[in-house]
Amino acid sequence: MMETVTLTIKKQPELRLEAEKITPDAFAGKSAAEIAELPVFEGRETATLGTYFDVAGKGGETAAETKIVVKGDASRVKYIGMKMTAGEILVEGSADMYAGAWMEGGKLVVKGDVDAFSGTGMKGGIFEIGGNAGNYLGAAYRGDWRGMQGGTIRVKGNAGSDTGYFMNGGTIVVEGDVDVHVATHAEGGTIIIKGNGKSKIGGQMVKGDIYVFGTIDVMMPGFVYRKDVDLEVDGTKATFALYEGDMGERHGKRKGEVIYGKIYQKY
Amino acid sequence: MAEYLIKNGFVFDPVLGIKGDKTDIAVKEGKIVESTALSNPQVIDAAGKTVMAAGVDIHAHVAGPKVNAGRNFRPEDKLFTYKAGKGAMRMAGGFSIPTTFKTGYEYARMGYGTVMEAAMPPLYARHVHEEMRDTPIIDEGAYPVFGNNWFVLEYLKNNELENTAAYISWLLRTTRGYAVKIVNPGGTEAWGWGLNCNSIHDPVPYFDITPAQIMKGLMDANEYLKLPHSIHVHTNNLGNPGNYETTLDTFKLFEGEKPKDSFGRSQVMHHTHVQFHSYGGDNWGNFESKADVMMDYVNAHDNLTIDIGQVTLDETTTMTADGPFEHHLTELNHLKWANRDVELETCAGIVPYIYSPNIKVCGIQWAIGLELALMAKDLMRVFITTDHPNAGPFTRYPRVMKWLMSQKAREAQLDAMKYGDKVRDATFISGIDRELDLYEIAQMTRAGTAKALGLKDMYGSLKVGIEADVAVYDYNPETAEDPELIEKAFGNAAYLFKAGEMVVRDGEILGNGRKRTLWVDVKVNDNPQVRRDITEKFLKYYTVSEANYEVHEEGYIRNPFRIEVDATQ
Numbered sequence: 001m002m003e004t005v006t007l008t009i010k011k012q013p014e015l016r017l018e019a020e021k022i023t024p025d026a027f028a029g030k031s032a033a034e035i036a037e038l039p040v041f042e043g044r045e046t047a048t049l050g051t052y053f054d055v056a057g058k059g060g061e062t063a064a065e066t067k068i069v070v071k072g073d074a075s076r077v078k079y080i081g082m083k084m085t086a087g088e089i090l091v092e093g094s095a096d097m098y099a100g101a102w103m104e105g106g107k108l109v110v111k112g113d114v115d116a117f118s119g120t121g122m123k124g125g126i127f128e129i130g131g132n133a134g135n136y137l138g139a140a141y142r143g144d145w146r147g148m149q150g151g152t153i154r155v156k157g158n159a160g161s162d163t164g165y166f167m168n169g170g171t172i173v174v175e176g177d178v179d180v181h182v183a184t185h186a187e188g189g190t191i192i193i194k195g196n197g198k199s200k201i202g203g204q205m206v207k208g209d210i211y212v213f214g215t216i217d218v219m220m221p222g223f224v225y226r227k228d229v230d231l232e233v234d235g236t237k238a239t240f241a242l243y244e245g246d247m248g249e250r251h252g253k254r255k256g257e258v259i260y261g262k263i264y265q266k267y
Numbered sequence: 268m269a270e271y272l273i274k275n276g277f278v279f280d281p282v283l284g285i286k287g288d289k290t291d292i293a294v295k296e297g298k299i300v301e302s303t304a305l306s307n308p309q310v311i312d313a314a315g316k317t318v319m320a321a322g323v324d325i326h327a328h329v330a331g332p333k334v335n336a337g338r339n340f341r342p343e344d345k346l347f348t349y350k351a352g353k354g355a356m357r358m359a360g361g362f363s364i365p366t367t368f369k370t371g372y373e374y375a376r377m378g379y380g381t382v383m384e385a386a387m388p389p390l391y392a393r394h395v396h397e398e399m400r401d402t403p404i405i406d407e408g409a410y411p412v413f414g415n416n417w418f419v420l421e422y423l424k425n426n427e428l429e430n431t432a433a434y435i436s437w438l439l440r441t442t443r444g445y446a447v448k449i450v451n452p453g454g455t456e457a458w459g460w461g462l463n464c465n466s467i468h469d470p471v472p473y474f475d476i477t478p479a480q481i482m483k484g485l486m487d488a489n490e491y492l493k494l495p496h497s498i499h500v501h502t503n504n505l506g507n508p509g510n511y512e513t514t515l516d517t518f519k520l521f522e523g524e525k526p527k528d529s530f531g532r533s534q535v536m537h538h539t540h541v542q543f544h545s546y547g548g549d550n551w552g553n554f555e556s557k558a559d560v561m562m563d564y565v566n567a568h569d570n571l572t573i574d575i576g577q578v579t580l581d582e583t584t585t586m587t588a589d590g591p592f593e594h595h596l597t598e599l600n601h602l603k604w605a606n607r608d609v610e611l612e613t614c615a616g617i618v619p620y621i622y623s624p625n626i627k628v629c630g631i632q633w634a635i636g637l638e639l640a641l642m643a644k645d646l647m648r649v650f651i652t653t654d655h656p657n658a659g660p661f662t663r664y665p666r667v668m669k670w671l672m673s674q675k676a677r678e679a680q681l682d683a684m685k686y687g688d689k690v691r692d693a694t695f696i697s698g699i700d701r702e703l704d705l706y707e708i709a710q711m712t713r714a715g716t717a718k719a720l721g722l723k724d725m726y727g728s729l730k731v732g733i734e735a736d737v738a739v740y741d742y743n744p745e746t747a748e749d750p751e752l753i754e755k756a757f758g759n760a761a762y763l764f765k766a767g768e769m770v771v772r773d774g775e776i777l778g779n780g781r782k783r784t785l786w787v788d789v790k791v792n793d794n795p796q797v798r799r800d801i802t803e804k805f806l807k808y809y810t811v812s813e814a815n816y817e818v819h820e821e822g823y824i825r826n827p828f829r830i831e832v833d834a835t836q
Contacts, residue, residue: 044351144343145602250601 002067003060005035007053009072015043016096017052020079024066024087024106027059035059052077063087063106070095075115081108084125097134100127103151116160117141122170124151135160135179138172148172148189164191167208173234183210186261192234205246205261213238213266222246223263231264240264268767270295270305273737276313277744279705280320281647281714282728286706287744292318294735297767301731315743316761319709321380321736322664323716323726326499326539326574327655329370330384330398330409332391333586333615336605337364337656341584341619356776363583363656371403372776373662378738378760381717381726384409385499385539385654386450386588388609389416390809390816392442396823399784404770406828408445408785410499411438412588414452414481417611417808418800420474423484431488432834433794437801443786443818443827446496446720447489450588452478454503455614463591464503467516478503483520486535490527492789492834495721497526497572499537505592506543511557514544518564518571525570528832530721533569533648537719540576540654541565542636554628556694558638566644572719574650577636577667578629579659580680582621587657590614611808622659624683630690632658633680640671641699646710647718664712665757671703673750705744721830722785735767784824789832 005027021027021038030038035058036050049055060066064086074080075094082098086106091099094112101120109128116134119127120141133155139162140147147166158176165181167189177195184200186208196214203220211233223245230239244260251258271294278290293302328334338344341364349360359369374382387395387409399407413419413435422431435447453471454464460472467479482500489498504513517538524535538544547555565571585596590606593616597604605617622629636658643649651668655661669676677696681687691697703711717727725734742756759774770778805813820827 140343141346142342143340144346 001060002065004057004067004069005032005059006056006069006071007049008056009052009070009074009077010054011052012073013042013052013076017042017077018079019049019077020082021049022068022070022077022080022089023082023084024059024063024068024089025083025085027068028063028066028087029061030059032056032058060087075112080110081127084108094131100125100153103127113157119148119153119172121146122148122151122153126151127153129153129155129157132157132176133159133163133174136162136165138164138167138170140166145185147186158195164189167191177214183208183261194234202245202261202263204249206249206251207259207261209262209264211240211264211266216265219243219263220245222248228267229264233264236266238266240266268296269769270308271311271764271767271769272302272305272308273311273313273318273739273762276316276318276739277705278318278729279709280729281706281710282723283730290318292729292737294737294764294767297735299729299731299733299735299737311739311762313739313761315746317705317740317742317744317756318729319378319705319738319740320713320717320726320728320733321738321763321765322374322378322712323720323722324374324379324382324652324661325537325650325716325720326385326652327382327661328385328586328657329382329655329661330367330402330407331387331395333386333388333588333607333617334364335394335398336607336615337584337586337617338366340603340605340617344584344619354776355778363581363660365660367398367401368403371405371779371782375404375763375765375771375776375780376760376774377662377664377758378740378763378771379405380734380736380738380763380765381406381722383407383445383720386448387411387442387444388588388613388615389438389442389444390609390612390811392444392818393823396443396784396818400823400825402782403779404765404776404782405780406783406785409442410446410448411442411444412448412450412613413438413485414449414478415454415456415588415613417474418804419481419485420453420456420471420476423480424474424476426484428484428487428491430794430797431484432491433791433797434801435488435492436789436791436834437797439787439789441817443784443820443824445785445787446494447485447498449482449485449498450501450613451503451505451592452481454478455588455590458590458594458614459608465507466513467503467520469503479516479520482517482536486521486524490524490535492791493528493832494787494789495528495530495532495830495832496719497532497534497537499539501539501587501589502544504544505589506546506595508546508548508550508554510544510546511560514538514541514561515564518568521570522568528721531723532719532721534572534719535570537572537574539574540652540658541573541639542576542578542632542658543654545635545639551628554631554693556631556635556638558635558642559695562639562642565648566642569645569648572648572650572715573639574652574654575636575639576652576654576658578622578632579653579663579666580622580624580629580633581659581663582619583656583659584617585620585657586615586617588613588615590616592616593618596620610810611804624680625685627686627689627693630681630684630686631693634690634694634696636667637670637677638695638699640703640711641701642695646703646707647715649711650716650719651708651711662758665754668708668757669750669753672708672753674700674702676750735764737764738762781826783826783828785828785830787830787832789834791834
């Protein structure tokens with residue numbers, strides 16, 4: 001049976017709060033009092049979730065049966081939904097960095113904005129952002145070559161720079177504009193930009209698909225125009241110019257044919 | 268200082284020939300003593316537990332510039348591994364390239380007391396010593412690399428044995444080094460030209476000397492100097508299918524040679540991580556084990572020692588002074604690569620690597636390491652290593668012991684591989700029913716390594732008068748059946764006494780010990796030519812002055828332990 005836990009922020013942390021336990025997995029099977037005792041970190045100090053949040057309701061029997069609602073301004077709370085495998089989180093305002101990082105399943109909805117590295121290393125599930133996303137959306141952790149591998153991220157607003165850095169799979173849809181560096185080093189996955197791109201789109205890309213509905217300020221010199229194609233992308237039917245690259249990178253072959261990274265730009 | 272009486276444990280000591288008999292071990296003032304010498308000891312009840320001398324690791328990359336470069340360029344190796352400081356412990360983390368603190372704590376928790384850093388670039392010896400100083404508990408020493416050093420190449424080309432020896436003496440003293448390490452002799456220098464030496468007879472560009480001449484010449488110099496450890500070799504052609512022939516050629520260079528030291532070692536050459544050098548086939552498709560050929564040779568020649576370099580099937584970080592090999596590796600796995608040239612001396616490369624149980628070649632590599640140990644007749648000459656972190660992190664030693672001690676555990680691992688049957692076909696592992704016992708494990712991890720290092724009177728045994736480095740494991744060899752108990756017990760020592768001080772209890776770190784750094788000070792006759800050559804090379808080539816090169820004990824080493832050798836006669 002689905003149960004709902006409501007977290008209402010009552011005290012803003014002085015430093016950014018690291019609250020990786022705000023997940024259906026950690027809340028499942030726990031009462032409000034037990035949830036309030038879960039650890040959070042403010043700088044080098046360990047505190048409890050209850051220090052910063054009023055907790056109401058209780059967790060369901062499993063993660064899949066647990067929904068979390070975060071009320072108030074959580075824009076200084078990091079790691080909401082980290083590694084969640086099932087269930088649901090609704091953040092009514094904004095969230096800080098690393099929202100939905102390494103998420104494996106379930107649904108995370110942030111009605112406001114999220115800061116950098118949200119959806120880092122995501123493996124599965126659905127992540128929706130009502131406002132804007134920061135830099136490194138759906139990217140890899142620093143140093144890692146395994147970025148987003150599965151699942152779907154949808155941003156209603158704009159995304160920052162380095163979206164889909166080292167992306168290997170899954171889908172990112174940005175309904176607004178993106179800043180520089182998209183799908184850098186990507187080896188798979190799909191990024192759909194419904195607004196405008198700037199520059200360095202697909203740099204060092206080995207494999208994967210990027211769709212840009214608006215303008216591209218500077219096309220990477222490593223991408224070559226191939227042909228026009230008619231496609232339906234995220235509900236929009238249109239003609240796209242197909243570019244392949246990055247010609248400076250190694251590329252694998254399938255059935256004797258070299259597989260490149262692809263940029264589709266809508267006419 | 269506290270006295271301890273470790274009572275009723277099952278003691279395994281290959282030096283004393285004790286094979287699990289219940290024996291009491293007495294500790295006083297940092298040494299093992301007769302129990303009658305104790306006045307008011309704290310009694311440690313070791314009933315039902317295993318007691319051994321603390322472990323001695325002969326080969327691991329645990330300190331210095333390439334280890335630190337690995338830490339810097341692999342933040343993902345640290346992810347989710349950090350633990351806050353607690354009690355005697357400082358904050359520590361990292362998996363395949365742990366912080367210096369974690370390195371000390373984890374070795375101690377495995378009951379190890381001494382570790383040798385396997386490759387010290389002389390130019391960056393200060394960095395190596397700074398990291399060793401910050402590694403708690405364990406005694407350490409470092410092997411400076413000689414196999415691609417311009418002085419060595421020039422002297423040996425002209426067969427100048429005494430000059431080579433005088434230079435080794437100077438460099439060991441200047442870098443506070445322990446032994447003569449050779450990595451891909453000549454090949455690392457050739458890498459400066461974008462080339463490599465793929466056999467021991469490939470000439471080195473410009474210097475026009477062969478790897479065989481370098482290795483043989485350095486062995487002669489090593490024996491001339493009567494150093495505690497033999498030359499410590501990583502030969503050419505590492506990691507390539509069919510390379511076992513190069514390895515055999517290397518072994519044969521030393522046929523008939525006898526050690527001339529007075530430290531009691533039996534070998535003139537230690538070959539490290541032989542697993543990486545025991546490959547048959549001529550491509551990755553027909554890649555196969557040649558462990559049988561290697562061990563036939565090693566078993567028949569008692570002037571060699573080896574360590575296995577066991578692949579642990581983990582995600583790890585490869586790092587070696589074999590620069591061309593690391594370039595080869597990044598071309599294979601397309602992961603990030605770091606490369607560094609070290610002026611007149613060496614170079615280094617770093618590439619992350621995933622030894623996946625789902626890849627056939629990784630499975631074969633895993634099998635070869637174990638076969639080397641399981642086919643060995645004399646385990647006083649064959650040692651456990653993972654070439655940390657190259658074939659896996661040292662923290663997996665307890666798991667390696669489990670595989671060596673249990674055929675059931677080996678078969679379970681083979682069954683868990685995606686291509687287990689293909690791995691069985693390309694190796695001998697499945698036909699080997701030998702299960703090593705704790706006495707043999709003690710040979711491979713303590714007694715044998717201490718002897719090969721020339722440190723048998725300091726470490727590796729529990730005989731009276733030796734350092735009181737004692738490990739107690741919660742493992743009852745009479746009743747234990749589940750192989751998982753081996754891994755658990757040997758990864759969480761019940762007690763570790765380091766120089767008589769209790770530093771681990773129930774797997775918890777109690778103290779940081781009084782860590783020492785071992786180095787070898789070998790005296791040779793004054794050699795004006797070598798002195799002049801050194802001055803000239805610093806003026807002409809080095810980016811630092813000679814005065815800024817030396818490792819001073821003050822500031823760089825907390826507790827230096829100098830081993831003196833006289834080679835003036």
